[in-house]
Amino acid sequence: MRFDQHTVVLLVRPADVPELPLDAVDRLQDAHLAHQAGLVEQGLVLAAGPFLGGDDERLHGFAVLSIAPDEARELYRNDPAVRAGRLTVRVMSWMVPEGNVRFESVPMPRSMLEAATGD
Secondary structure (H helix, E strand, O other): EEEEEEEEEEEOOOOOOOOHHHHHHHHHHHHHHHHHHHHHOOOEEEEEEEEEOOOOEEEEEEEEEOOOHHHHHHHHOOOHHHHHHHHEEEEEEEEEEEEOOOOOOOOOOOOOOHHHHHH
């Protein structure tokens, strides 16, 4: 059997998240979304999104990328939320039977306002 290999990035909230004023957190989230959207526009991120609920509240979100794990790790080190210490990055390879998963190219929101309104 043949397999497709993708890179998965888990975004995890560290135990010692720096305290910031709410407006700074909002600006940082917008910068995080803009960074993510830029990676999608470059064709590097195939799918991404936040986690809701679940047993581990530290798990913030994930992304599936079309590049090697080392390259993905470097890209996410430049994510504003990671640089600010609000998120940490875990990177791994994901193997699925060839053709089992397909990704459509769809735009990603560049801000919280865009995510909320769909504009």
